């Protein structure tokens with residue numbers, strides 16, 4: 146019988162450098178917001194950040210802020226504020242929590258970073274619909290609130306092959322976007338600066354990939370739950386030298402763990418893949434639940450979302466278009482299943498957890514038969530847990546615990 150034990154969380158030393166990176170990032174934004182210089186662009190998490198950075202904008206990512214609302218467990222109480230404006234409790238709880246926080250005049254940034262009183266004021270908001278339509282609605286609401294322009298890249302969804310025709314249509318939109326941004330900033334886009342930023346972004350992405358792939362070692366030096374708290378520089382810092390340095394140090398620490406045979410959890414017995422969003426308000430509880438059962442949730446689709454291997458400084462617009470379209474979330478089920486199967490092999494996975502996040506169908510891949518198809522092809526069993534990224538009313542901790550324990554028991558019986 147699988148028994149749950151008390152576990153001790155092993156902290157990575159590099160976590161302090163990641164925290165410092167995030168603090169510097171938010172202080173820089175806060176100072177720019179107060180002084181009005183440099184200009185600030187809000188961007189979706191897999192939006193065209195490289196163009197914005199190359200044009201001298203500081204870039205703020207509302208999704209990261211909303212994840213923080215989730216992780217600090219502020220989100221659930223704020224969601225009804227946005228519901229009252231007509232934003233349904235069933236739509237993205239990043240959107241509803243973030244707008245709710247704005248309406249209430251609260252932010253976790255003020256609690257974490259002394260001297261920061263609010264989110265940075267945008268000069269322009271830029272979204273890419275590659276991930277969902279919710280980001281467009283979210284940014285449009287703020288555009289009206291702040292009376293600033295909202296610009297978008299419209300990406301096709303459910304994409305099978307990323308064809309040249311698709312890539313050219315998105316690259317063209319990105320070029321037009323750069324033109325609009327030039328008018329707002331009063332500065333023109335320097336191609337060499339863009340190439341430099343793309344090179345840094347690619348380097349950051351490759352390092353993040355290497356960090357995540359250390360989890361292929363047995364035992365894995367990394368957990369998915371660690372990765373969600375370490376990925377900030379890949380999201381908000383891609384295109385900067387500082388993000389590159391932070392990930393070099395993190396990768397080297399993980400390599401040391403591998404050399405010393407040190408796993409992220411003690412006695413790793415089961416290797417688990419997480420498909421879907423994290424439950425931000427339960428990161429610790431979930432990490433302890435799995436580790437207590439000697440199960441290491443060590444790889445995920447979610448954390449891989451900030452790997453942009455197609456970025457190529459020599460072909461800036463086409464490569465950005467390709468990188469931001471070949472992402473998992475943009476793709477057809479067939480392409481997604483192939484991707485997950487490759488991950489199962491790479492990470493030597495024993496079982497898959499699907500998180501059915503009630504308010505994010507875009508990141509919940511268990512609703513159209515994928516778990517069953519993948520199990521048939523790979524022989525690897527799965528468990529679907531019901532929950533949400535931010536709205537804690539949509540999950541049952543008891544149910545999750547019982548189901549996870551039974552699932553690990555099932556894996557044990559298969560041995």
Ligand code: SF4
Nearest residue numbers: 237276277279505507
């Ligand atoms: S992908 Fe999901 S969580 Fe992310 S912004 Fe869209 S609806 Fe929200």
